[in-house]
Each structure stands twice: as C-alpha cells, then as structure tokens.
C-alpha cells in the first residue's frame with residue numbers, strides 16, 4: 377500500500393484526529409492510537425474510527441509515561457496530537473523537544489482554532505469552527521437560521537482530511553529534504569480553505585441573493601430535494617440547460633409553457649410546481665424515469681439503501697468487516713496501490729501495549745516496570761466490553 381512502512385502515533389482525541397489516523401491506516405501506515413489508561417479513556421471508548429489501528433495505553437501525566445512517548449517519537453514518522461495549544465508543551469512533549477530528538481518527525485497538530493490567535497486556548501467543536509470560518513453563514517434555507525450539517529465540514533473535511541493531506545505532503549517533502557516539520561492544522565482554516573470556491577466566486581453573481589435564495593444554496597427549483605409519494609426524496613441538480621431540458625421532460629412538462637430557467641422571480645413558484653409533481657410518484661417510479669438520463673436526478677438514499685444500491689454495489693463502494701458492520705470503502709481508489717482496509721474489529725484500549733513497546737525497542741523488564749508504575753496498561757479487554 378502507498379503508506380506501507382510509515383509509523384504513526386495518534387494521540388486519542390475526538391472525531392477529526394481519529395479520521396485522520398484511519399485514513400493513514402487504510403492506506404497502509406502502521407497507526408498506533410495512544411490511549412489514556414482505561415479508567416479515563418472516554419474519548420477512545422467512543423472512537424469508532426479506529427480501523428486498522430493498534431492501541432497502546434499510556435498515562436502521559438506521569439513522567440515515565442511522557443518519557444515513553446518521547447522514546448516512541450524517536451522511532452516514528454508522524455505524531456498526530458489533537459489537544460488545545462499548550463497541552464503538549466505542559467507535558468514536555470512540544471515540537472521543539474520532539475523534533476530535536478527526531479528531526480525527521482512530522483508533528484501534526486490538529487486543533488479547532490490553530491496554535492496562535494485569540495481563540496488558540498479556547499474549547500470548541502465543529503459548529504464553532506464552521507462559524508468562525510465564515511462558512512456557516514452561507515448554510516441554511518431561506519428565512520431560517522444558519523444550519524450546521526452534522527459535524528462533517530469542519531471536523532472531518534476541514535480537520536481530519538486536511539490534516540491527512542498535510543501529513544502526506546510533509547512525508548513527500550521529507551523524502552527529498554530528509555527533514556520533518558510541524559503541521560498547524562486548524563479546522564477553521566481547513567474548512568475556510570475548503571470553501572475557496574465560495575470566497576472566490578463572491579463577485580460572479582452566484583451569491584447576490586440572501587441565504588437560501590441562490591442557485592446552489594436551495595434557492596433554485598432545479599437544485600433542490602423533493603419529497604416523493606412514498607415519503608422518500610429525490611435530489612435534483614439539473615444546472616446546465618441541456619440537463620434542465622431533460623428534467624423538464626422527465627417531469628412531463630413543456631418547456632414552452634414555463635418561464636426561463638434563470639428567471640429568479642419565478643423560482644418559488646417553479647419549486648411549488650416541481651414539488652407537486654414529485655409528490656405524485658414513488659421514489660422507485662422516479663428512478664425508473666430518470667435513471668439512464670442526464671437529468672441529474674438521483675434518489676436520496678438511506679445508509680441501508682446506499683450500501684445495496686446497484687451502482688455502489690458494482691463499484692464495491694461499501695465494505696463489511698468481520699463483525700458484519702458496513703462502512704464506506706476508503707477513497708480515492710489508487711490503481712496500483714489501493715487502500716486495503718482492515719476487516720478486524722477495532723482495538724480494545726491497551727490491547728497492543730506490549731507488542732508495540734517491544735517493537736519500538738523496549739525490553740520486557742522495562743515494560744513490567746512501567747506497568748507496575750501505572751504509566752502504561754496492558755491488555756484490558758474488560759474495560760471495553
């Protein structure tokens with residue numbers, strides 16, 4: 377796999393860092409999740425993005441525990457840390473310390489607000505980062521408050537994925553320079569960057585109307601979701617005139633009797649018309665009308681339906697693990713070295729502590745001492761059941 381041989385240490389955190397680590401693991405990196413000891417490991421217990429990772433339980437608040445991480449970092453390629461600015465420094469694990477000991481280390485700091493600035497020390501979650509990036513102000517329907525679509529945008533796209541991009545970019549650069557570096561992955565900036573199109577298209581007329589009344593933000597009748605007679609939904613994205621024509625045809629309407637596609641004043645009335653037509657047939661009936669056309673009309677699928685949809689099945693877009701759990705296949709698909717996601721269950725806290733420490737050069741005696749000092753925890757299957 378593309379990232380085979382890359383050794384990653386991921387300090388356990390909430391949603392974004394686990395996704396970042398899982399992406400690296402899916403593409404072949406050896407990812408170790410560094411958990412708190414099971415008594416206090418709330419975040420790891422809730423981690424459902426640990427595919428392909430191993431778990432090492434380490435108490436970083438104890439000096440011996442912090443020293444273990446320092447030693448692990450000497451043999452690692454990447455460290456992902458998801459804490460507020462200052463936490464790692466207080467533990468004596470800041471980048472200046474770890475990079476001095478291992479100049480090849482890529483030290484990825486995945487936070488909401490970044491390492492500097494007024495909010496660097498503040499708590500926050502996806503919705504706050506999205507808000508500060510400016511993007512939240514653009515999301516939502518007409519006359520409604522801005523709406524944060526689950527925690528996908530800042531946490532996962534602007535955070536986890538952007539941080540993974542930073543890491544592979546830094547790994548690529550290191551292959552030329554031989555040097556590691558620090559990555560300051562702020563979710564505010566990650567999601568703002570992701571929204572570059574929005575920022576850079578402000579003057580082209582796409583966003584002249586208030587929120588929810590523009591072409592791509594649910595203002596247009598041809599870029600909207602409609603309810604079907606069986607309580608399901610169809611997604612319509614017929615933007616270009618040649619595709620819009622096919623939409624109109626599929627709906628059984630006559631173009632000559634309709635206002636122009638881009639007649640904004642008619643959009644509310646056209647939406648009502650489309651809505652009343654979509655409400656007359658089931659989702660399956662609309663699919664049989666629109667499948668195999670270029671009308672850009674697709675069913676809004678539940679997770680179950682998405683996993684069993686013919687198109688997704690043909691591509692193998694969803695995978696099933698040893699426990700029968702279905703999840704999305706890693707993307708994108710690389711032709712020679714595709715990701716090979718693990719089928720095994722996710723790790724228990726501390727399940728691999730001993731084997732990881734041995735691998736990183738600790739002796740059995742050192743491990744026993746760390747264990748009796750409560751700096752580490754060996755397999756604790758019970759805590760996870």
Ligand SMILES: C[C@H](CCC[C@@H](C)[C@H]1CC[C@H]2[C@@H]3[C@H](O)C[C@@H]4C[C@H](O)CC[C@]4(C)[C@H]3C[C@H](O)[C@]12C)C(=O)SCCNC(=O)CCNC(=O)[C@H](O)C(C)(C)COP(=O)(O)OP(=O)(O)OC[C@H]1O[C@@H](n2cnc3c(N)ncnc32)[C@H](O)[C@@H]1OP(=O)(O)O
Nearest residue numbers: 390411412421422435436437459460487488499500501502
């Ligand atoms: C919207 C999302 C968040 C969604 C997450 C939800 C899905 C889950 C959140 C809570 C979960 C529920 C809960 O756990 C209870 C149940 C548990 C059960 O097992 C399952 C069901 C649950 C109901 C469970 C269900 C779900 O899983 C949840 C609802 C987000 O936006 S996530 C993005 C958050 N932001 C960031 O990641 C940005 C960077 N990080 C931060 O800003 C802060 O870390 C954050 C997130 C604000 C938290 O602040 P906090 O004060 O808690 O931490 P820090 O200041 O960063 O300091 C960390 C301290 O921890 C010490 N430490 C770390 N590792 C170790 C270790 N190995 N040993 C010892 N100590 C350790 C570290 O030293 C720091 O200590 P100090 O503060 O003393 O320096």
